[in-house]
Amino acid sequence: MPLEPTQRTLNLGTKYGPEFACLPLKITLGTYMEGIQRGADTIVTSGGVGPCRAGYYSALHKKILSGVGCDVRMVVFEPPMSHKRDTLAKVKMLNSAHLSGLSIIELLYPVYAELLALDHLERALRRAMPRETVKGASEAGYKKGVEMVFAAAGTRQIREAEAEGLRLLRSTPQDETADPVRIGMVGEIYVLLEPASNLYMERVLGELGAEVHKSMYLTNWIMGNVVVEGGGFSARKAAAKYLPEMVGGHGQDSVGNTVIYAEQGLDGVIQLAPFTCIPEIVAKAVLARVSEEHSIPVLSFFLDEQTGEAGMRTRLEAFVDMLKTRKAGAARAVSASRNNKREPLRVIS
Amino acid sequence: MASSLLIGIPQSLKYFGFSRVWESFLAESGFDLVYSGPTTKDVVDKGIECSVSEACLPVKLIHGEVASLEGKVDRVFLPRLVNISGTTVFCPKFLGMPDMVRASLGNKVELLSPRIDLRKGPRDVSRSFLESVRGLGEGGMRAARTRLRDLVASLRIPQDFDAAPVAAAATVADGTPEDGPTIGVLGYPYLVENEYASMGLVRKLAGRGVRVLKVPDVSEADLASVSGEFDKQVFWYFSDRVVKAGYHWCRAGAVDGLIHLTAFGCGPDAIADKLLELEARRSGLPYLTVSVDECSGEAGVVTRVEAFVDMLTRVPGGQRYGGMNHNVESDVSAYGAVSSCSHCANGGNGERSHCAAGTDATDAQPWHQVRP
Numbered sequence A: 001m002p003l004e005p006t007q008r009t010l011n012l013g014t015k016y017g018p019e020f021a022c023l024p025l026k027i028t029l030g031t032y033m034e035g036i037q038r039g040a041d042t043i044v045t046s047g048g049v050g051p052c053r054a055g056y057y058s059a060l061h062k063k064i065l066s067g068v069g070c071d072v073r074m075v076v077f078e079p080p081m082s083h084k085r086d087t088l089a090k091v092k093m094l095n096s097a098h099l100s101g102l103s104i105i106e107l108l109y110p111v112y113a114e115l116l117a118l119d120h121l122e123r124a125l126r127r128a129m130p131r132e133t134v135k136g137a138s139e140a141g142y143k144k145g146v147e148m149v150f151a152a153a154g155t156r157q158i159r160e161a162e163a164e165g166l167r168l169l170r171s172t173p174q175d176e177t178a179d180p181v182r183i184g185m186v187g188e189i190y191v192l193l194e195p196a197s198n199l200y201m202e203r204v205l206g207e208l209g210a211e212v213h214k215s216m217y218l219t220n221w222i223m224g225n226v227v228v229e230g231g232g233f234s235a236r237k238a239a240a241k242y243l244p245e246m247v248g249g250h251g252q253d254s255v256g257n258t259v260i261y262a263e264q265g266l267d268g269v270i271q272l273a274p275f276t277c278i279p280e281i282v283a284k285a286v287l288a289r290v291s292e293e294h295s296i297p298v299l300s301f302f303l304d305e306q307t308g309e310a311g312m313r314t315r316l317e318a319f320v321d322m323l324k325t326r327k328a329g330a331a332r333a334v335s336a337s338r339n340n341k342r343e344p345l346r347v348i349s
Numbered sequence B: 001m002a003s004s005l006l007i008g009i010p011q012s013l014k015y016f017g018f019s020r021v022w023e024s025f026l027a028e029s030g031f032d033l034v035y036s037g038p039t040t041k042d043v044v045d046k047g048i049e050c051s052v053s054e055a056c057l058p059v060k061l062i063h064g065e066v067a068s069l070e071g072k073v074d075r076v077f078l079p080r081l082v083n084i085s086g087t088t089v090f091c092p093k094f095l096g097m098p099d100m101v102r103a104s105l106g107n108k109v110e111l112l113s114p115r116i117d118l119r120k121g122p123r124d125v126s127r128s129f130l131e132s133v134r135g136l137g138e139g140g141m142r143a144a145r146t147r148l149r150d151l152v153a154s155l156r157i158p159q160d161f162d163a164a165p166v167a168a169a170a171t172v173a174d175g176t177p178e179d180g181p182t183i184g185v186l187g188y189p190y191l192v193e194n195e196y197a198s199m200g201l202v203r204k205l206a207g208r209g210v211r212v213l214k215v216p217d218v219s220e221a222d223l224a225s226v227s228g229e230f231d232k233q234v235f236w237y238f239s240d241r242v243v244k245a246g247y248h249w250c251r252a253g254a255v256d257g258l259i260h261l262t263a264f265g266c267g268p269d270a271i272a273d274k275l276l277e278l279e280a281r282r283s284g285l286p287y288l289t290v291s292v293d294e295c296s297g298e299a300g301v302v303t304r305v306e307a308f309v310d311m312l313t314r315v316p317g318g319q320r321y322g323g324m325n326h327n328v329e330s331d332v333s334a335y336g337a338v339s340s341c342s343h344c345a346n347g348g349n350g351e352r353s354h355c356a357a358g359t360d361a362t363d364a365q366p367w368h369q370v371r372p
């Protein structure tokens, strides 16, 4: 099983992968190479059909790997709903232990429960962090919860570990009166979900006193793409006025989720994407119009191996400060208007 | 008869190889047409001003071309290019181009953006064309309607370029010295055919006695002949043709070297360039990547191209090198080094911008420290 990506993984991917490849392509290439070095002879990966580059990764990786002399067997799962026969054939090929269909599903069930538990713990952490009165307490509670979930075996134990973790998180001393700025995070799924690739941005935002709302968690992505293809209907519908075309990746979702966040009254949105990510570049251009028409500030980050943490932190600090002053300004406007009974400002509720 | 509407078309669209479809349809619908004109520094500056910094040069050019038409035309024709081959789609930036332009220039120009997606069949494309001009057309609409169906069907057959500054054939016929090397120039038409953006690459090569071959010179049959080489067809229309042209030249031994002209930060070329580089290496063909953006200095291109041509010329008869792949990578745009960029005043604002002028070098710390 692949390890968490590290600097070494990225160096490998950057060395052998194309310079302008997006971060996920480089990291996955580095992960394969590390796996091969640890003796793996088969790579199981996902395919895709475009229009963005993800779907072509496997074909390119294969050529690069054979170019450096490691001809490894690659099993590429194309989107199952549109490649049913192909998917079943590959499951059978990999199913050397000849597990029955039912037992495979039984195997998958706890894995999914575990992912669900991790997502729930993370959401609870994002809510607790800006309200904590003891610095780092929620982080510690979250880590404890994650450890318990990993230690649990079987769905029931995982559920118990999750409940215990959530209780721990909620019991950390918090200032319930706090009204932190709420920031929605949109963008490309890899850098949204892999904290190592976005320089632990959610933690930095939590430390700056912001409550982070992520538009995508692995579990709702799995439900979205694997089970129901193109599952992000509501985001795509919300994006229709600004970006009606499917531009690949999560470009449309970034736009739609920003519209939804604006309507939900969040204070700002951060767009995250790997450098040269095509759909997110289209989205960034369109988000300028969404930001103006829905008066919600949007900050975009295009990340790659040279993105510096210091630079990122300073931009985040400036953004959070701006949102705080904007939120305070809006609150003052409401109380002022209430006092002299004038038509209240259109306040973001 | 009221004077007919004037429709402006961004210059880059002229080089797409099927511009005659919309030129005929719009002309026969009674509109007057005008292209935005060859690229100038002013068009590039306008493009930079109204597009996101991460956009590639061609996207910035189209934004600049649309901006330069502001106030001079009644509508700007900017189609949503999705699919004209039935299989390969256009780069996602073209899929979203009308929305990107509308986001920054929406209140200044009115766009005509029919959706061109042949996967849904010619009738859908025709309907989309007619829809886009509804209420604007002159008397000629009926005539245009009947011709439209076969015009749309002809989308599949790329036309040759009448707009090419130096038609490849001219370089071959006009007495180029017999032993001059032949170079295959790979790249998207809206870059290779754009004199400003390509810094006159083709013209300069021809001027140095090089016989230049371009992607449109490769027949459809030759392109198809190499499709077996790929586990998967490259997704994007132009990238698929560029990669196949490169593979064909490697196979047919038709060239002594390959130059790939690519835009800095181009998404599809991250894949296309690597496929071409690996193939050139496998065939022992010298391969040069020239990556350009709005900060590219012409001097940089000239010196590297000349070095490449010299290297090919020094070997008598320009025959192939066994395995020696003169793979001069590194991009020309002084990326990574401080460059005095005439176009963009912005220094790096923490976020790595294409133009590294002013980026704080200490900022580029190791990508990831594993937190305890």
Ligand code: SF4
Residues within 6 Å of the ligand: A022, A023, A024, A052, A053, A054, A055, A188, A248, A249, A250, A274, A276, A277, A278, A279, A280, B267
């Ligand atoms: S969505 Fe962006 S990062 Fe992901 S594969 Fe496509 S271009 Fe690369």
Ligand code: SF4
Residues within 6 Å of the ligand: B056, B057, B058, B059, B091, B092, B093, B094, B188, B263, B265, B266, B267, B268, B269
């Ligand atoms: S293919 Fe490359 S150069 Fe062309 S529009 Fe897309 S990203 Fe830009």
